[in-house]
Amino acid sequence: MSTTPKDDVKLSPMVRRRTAKDISDRKGKMPVVSLTAYITPMAARLDEVCDFLLVGDSVGMVLYGMDNTLGVTLEMMISHGRAVMRGAKKALVVIDMPFGTYEESKEQAFRNAARVLRETGAGAVKLEGGKEMAGTVKFLVDRGIPVLGHVGLMPQSVHKYGGYGAHGRTIDEWQPIIDDAAAIANAGAFATVLEGVTEPLANKITAEVSNVIIGIGASNECDGQILVTEDMLGLFSFNPKFVKRYAEIGSDIAGAVEAYAEEVRDRKFPGDAQTYKMKGHNA
Numbered sequence: 001m002s003t004t005p006k007d008d009v010k011l012s013p014m015v016r017r018r019t020a021k022d023i024s025d026r027k028g029k030m031p032v033v034s035l036t037a038y039i040t041p042m043a044a045r046l047d048e049v050c051d052f053l054l055v056g057d058s059v060g061m062v063l064y065g066m067d068n069t070l071g072v073t074l075e076m077m078i079s080h081g082r083a084v085m086r087g088a089k090k091a092l093v094v095i096d097m098p099f100g101t102y103e104e105s106k107e108q109a110f111r112n113a114a115r116v117l118r119e120t121g122a123g124a125v126k127l128e129g130g131k132e133m134a135g136t137v138k139f140l141v142d143r144g145i146p147v148l149g150h151v152g153l154m155p156q157s158v159h160k161y162g163g164y165g166a167h168g169r170t171i172d173e174w175q176p177i178i179d180d181a182a183a184i185a186n187a188g189a190f191a192t193v194l195e196g197v198t199e200p201l202a203n204k205i206t207a208e209v210s211n212v213i214i215g216i217g218a219s220n221e222c223d224g225q226i227l228v229t230e231d232m233l234g235l236f237s238f239n240p241k242f243v244k245r246y247a248e249i250g251s252d253i254a255g256a257v258e259a260y261a262e263e264v265r266d267r268k269f270p271g272d273a274q275t276y277k278m279k280g281h282n283a
Contacts, residue, residue, distance in 0.1 A: 032224025130180020
């Protein structure tokens, strides 16, 4: 098993990649821009614009058609992490720790997180959980592993919560989420993803918690934003409330495939421009 990043994901010494500290220094400043990435060409496209790229366990649903993220493995995350590192040269790359790879103990979390960073060359890991995971976050950070937290709606707890509904819709629901965000920040996470919470709660957490708060389905007052790239590009027919579509590539793909199929059936493709000719012959 490889214990070092592949040669083709190493950076040129002339390129400075953003670090977790660069992101943490953005608290209260210019909002942080982030999107998910799972493959090399997409990472290369996003790299010039995004401050950090998240290799999310959402890969299970987006690329593999899973119903949720629970079936994603550490090996899958490492493979996609390497792919993203080959395409991204400037953005910080953060890799999700999948379900079951960090909850058992601090030692399990460190062992698996260290493997992820060692075998991909990425700059940080992300894990879900609030107060109950604060000790683990501190354990990792104290041992040199930058951590991005994730509180509010936590997809890996979908069975516990019975779905993906928004949190914090009543004042009574606020304090546990505030306490979770504060605990993860105090444990040393450089930033925390705050997912699926009401706007006033997101505003309060962003104002009161010391680290960078990255919103998804939260508030534009958060310190930054993240979306699943394929969602915001319109690849799927389902569109969550918190997603704004900036393109409709699903429709574009369908149209392109239909045009291709029509030309194949009409024997218009390949045409002269796509056909090899004999040397020395005009025809």
